[in-house]
Amino acid sequence: xxxxxxxxxxxxxxxxxxxxxxxxxxxxxxxxxxxxxxxxxxxxxxxxxxxxxxxxxxxxxxxxxxxxxxxxxxxxxxxxxxxxxxxxxxxxxxxxxxxxxxxxxxxxxxxxx
Amino acid sequence: xxxxxxxxxxxxxxxxxxxxxxxxxxxxxxxxxxxxxxxxxxxxxxxxxxxxxxxxxxxxxxxxxxxxxxxxxxxxxxxxxxxxxxxxxxxxxxxxxxxxxxxxxxxxxxxx
Numbered sequence: 001x002x003x004x005x006x007x008x009x010x011x012x013x014x015x016x017x018x019x020x021x022x023x024x025x026x027x028x029x030x031x032x033x034x035x036x037x038x039x040x041x042x043x044x045x046x047x048x049x050x051x052x053x054x055x056x057x058x059x060x061x062x063x064x065x066x067x068x069x070x071x072x073x074x075x076x077x078x079x080x081x082x083x084x085x086x087x088x089x090x091x092x093x094x095x096x097x098x099x100x101x102x103x104x105x106x107x108x109x110x111x112x113x
Numbered sequence: 114x115x116x117x118x119x120x121x122x123x124x125x126x127x128x129x130x131x132x133x134x135x136x137x138x139x140x141x142x143x144x145x146x147x148x149x150x151x152x153x154x155x156x157x158x159x160x161x162x163x164x165x166x167x168x169x170x171x172x173x174x175x176x177x178x179x180x181x182x183x184x185x186x187x188x189x190x191x192x193x194x195x196x197x198x199x200x201x202x203x204x205x206x207x208x209x210x211x212x213x214x215x216x217x218x219x220x221x222x223x224x225x
Binding site for chain 1 (some may be wrong): 155157161204206211216217218219
C-alpha cells in the first residue's frame with residue numbers, strides 16, 4: 001500500500017524566512033503533485049512533477065522531485081502572509097491505476113508578520 | 114470556464130436519512146473522482162470513474178455508500194442510511210486524462 005508522509009505537519013514561520021516541506025512516499029510513482037488548500041476552501045493545484053530531478057517554480061514556491069529517494073520538497077523563499085495555507089503532496093501510481101491519488105497528511109503553514 | 118460544480122454546499126441531516134451529493138465535472142474531462150476529507154483521516158479517495166465507468170471503488174467505506182455516473186456531465190454519491198461518522202467534507206474532482214485534478218468547492222456534510 002502506498003504511503004505518503006509529510007514533514008513537518010505544522011509550520012509557523014516569520015515573514016521573510018525560508019523553509020522546506022518534505023514529502024516522502026513508499027513505492028515507485030509516475031508523478032507527484034503539490035496542492036494548496038485555504039481554510040474552508042477547495043484544493044488548488046500548484047505543481048506536477050513528472051521525472052527524477054524535476055524542478056518547478058512559481059513565485060516564492062519551488063518544488064523538486066528525487067524519485068530514487070522517493071522524496072519531494074516544497075521550498076518557500078522569503079515567506080509572506082499570503083502563503084499561509086495547508087499544503088498537500090499527492091502521489092499517483094501509473095498504468096491502470098492512474099487515478100489512484102494518495103495524499104499526504106498536509107502541512108499547515110502559518111506565516112507571521 | 115466553469116469549474117467543477119458540487120451541490121449542495123452544506124447538508125445537515127439526521128442519522129438514518131439518505132444523502133445524495135451531486136457533481137458536474139468540467140466539460141471535456143474524462144476522469145471524475147470523489148474524495149472525503151476529515152481531520153482524523155485526511156483526504157481519502159473514495160471512487161473514480163473514467164469515461165463514466167467506475168474504475169476503482171476500493172476506497173468506498175461500506176455498502177452504505179454508492180456512486181454513479183450516468184453521463185459525462187453528472188455524478189452522484191449516495192449514502193444510505195447515513196451515520197454521524199459520515200460527517201465530513203466531500204470533494205468531487207475531474208481531470209482531462211493524466212493531468213492535475215480540478216477540485217470542486219466541496220459539500221460539508223453533517224449527520225446528527
